[in-house]
Amino acid sequence: MRFGDPVIKRHLRAVATAAAIATQAALALSLCAAPAHASPQIEALFSAAEVAAKANADGQPSVRSTIVDLVKPLESARTDAERMEIMAALSQLGKIRGKGEMQLVEIHLPVVSQNPLLNLARNTSLSPQVRKQALQTLRDINARDPVLDKAIALADADAATFSSMGADLKDFQRRRDGRGNLSEPTATALDPAREAAARQWLNERHIPINRTSLESAASSPEPEVLRALLDAGVNSVPKDRIGMGALTLAAATGCIAGQAGARDPRKVTEVAKLLVQAGVNINETDDAGNTPLIQAARSCPPAVLTSLMQMGAVPNHRNAQGFSALSYVLITNQLASADALIAQGARITKKEADKLFFEAPTDPAMKRTLERAIDNAQPANNLKTKK
Incomplete structure (x- = not known):
């Protein structure tokens, strides 16, 4: 494959079309909008997706299976350019917000993509640029906490390659809500030992470490859970x-x-x-x-x-x-x-x-x-x- 390859266009177009079925046209178009300052290649991908969304054709594959098809080439790609373009497409899909089938993209994208991306980041035979982009894409797709924990550990253990990405991912993990939106930074420094203990306690109980859990613990009210979430670094102010x-x-x-x-x-x-x-x-x-x-x-x-x-x-x-x-x-x-x-x-x-x-x-x-x-x-x- 090469930049602008029609295979990637077809995958992204199918995702857009599947997500657009039974969805208002305005929401479908928001799915397909290319970000500001996007590269010509990414703009081309989203232009193709927009056409497909407007067509709203039946018979397209499910959202999950289409995302699977989009992610598969990551494992077989032979050049950095191929990998970078696929990750760029995944990052843009990570910006999807909506209801109905569009919400399925939010649900399936991290589940399908996070482990292949983590494997890319771990692959020391790849260029530092690709490995760093893999960690960045994990953030963009709103990867789940267990995978982000592994990504943070990887980045912290290899600062020469990933520089400050471990700290950046940890900050994202602390501040995000259930949909990957960020709250304001925390105002106080955290105790590393207390934070680690709190995260372990929460993970053992399968409590997501995010703003949504904090609001639930406050309104329930569950002081023990709230204390652990605060110790884990979830921001209490937004x-x-x-x-x-x-x-x-x-x-x-x-x-x-x-x-x-x-x-x-x-x-x-x-x-x-x-x-x-x-x-x-x-x-x-x-x-x-x-x-x-x-x-x-x-x-x-x-x-x-x-x-x-x-x-x-x-x-x-x-x-x-x-x-x-x-x-x-x-x-x-x-x-x-x-x-x-x-x-x-x-x-x-x-x-x-x-x-x-x-x-x-x-x-x-x-x-x-x-x-x-x-x-x-x-x-x-x-x-x-x-x-």
């Missing part, structure tokens, strides 16, 4: 698609009974402490302006609210709708929680209180709580930072 950080997720769902039954609210407090120690802002806000304290006020008992405020949660913050944690507990008649918030300085104005109720409360306990809660001097919304 937020999900609606701006919720791990601490906000823990506060929002950690006290709600799951399929296994009631959850222990004390674990929410433990999770919160771990995240704050890891650098999470106790007053982080989601896209709706909710802090962890506001989220916790909806479902957590008074002890959790008190713990969050003792960690520095601002009691009088209002969200985008103008509601505070105290507003929510009053609306839902959680008087014990209201007492806990008031004890830490939470207040609302008379005007705000009037908006909470369709009619003036007649319950004596609620009336007494409102008397202590109302302060017509508007409480300061003194969040210094919003993350």
Whole structure:
């Protein structure tokens, strides 16, 4: 084969067509878009794929079998140019994001490609350029943790060939989410021994070392798993698609009974402490302006609210709708929680209180709580930072 070989074009075209079946045209075209500054050879590959996607022909092979066909020439290629072009095509396929059959490319690409690529990187008879590109492609296809661990060990053991690629792959492994997207770098240095122990503990339990696992451990809540993920270097600061950080997720769902039954609210407090120690802002806000304290006020008992405020949660913050944690507990008649918030300085104005109720409360306990809660001097919304 040579650069621009029609065999590679045919393989990539088949992948694009298989992924385009029963998929909206816009998604199909996003699969086939060549990256900016792509080489003429790669642009030609993706132009051919785009034509195939538009044709949306039936009878093409499955996504997995087509990727297998694309990877096979790596083992029989006779020149560096052939290997580099195939790896470039795999790297571009690794950028695929979508639903339906396009998501199958995300699933099958690393499974099919990662071991052949690792074998290339291990092959000392090949040029350093090809071996380094093989490790880079492992990153691009979002290779699984066990394979990345081997790639990192290989790079660390042969720094003369791979230079800093071991550290780069390790950083990618720490920061990626389930789809290979990167979060911001971690703010604190890791203890190598603790990191190694945490990774071993997580691998033994088949827990992926990524952002998705951290969010799950926070929201469940599972402090032991969360501690291991933090020790393994997973970044605790980034937020999900609606701006919720791990601490906000823990506060929002950690006290709600799951399929296994009631959850222990004390674990929410433990999770919160771990995240704050890891650098999470106790007053982080989601896209709706909710802090962890506001989220916790909806479902957590008074002890959790008190713990969050003792960690520095601002009691009088209002969200985008103008509601505070105290507003929510009053609306839902959680008087014990209201007492806990008031004890830490939470207040609302008379005007705000009037908006909470369709009619003036007649319950004596609620009336007494409102008397202590109302302060017509508007409480300061003194969040210094919003993350």
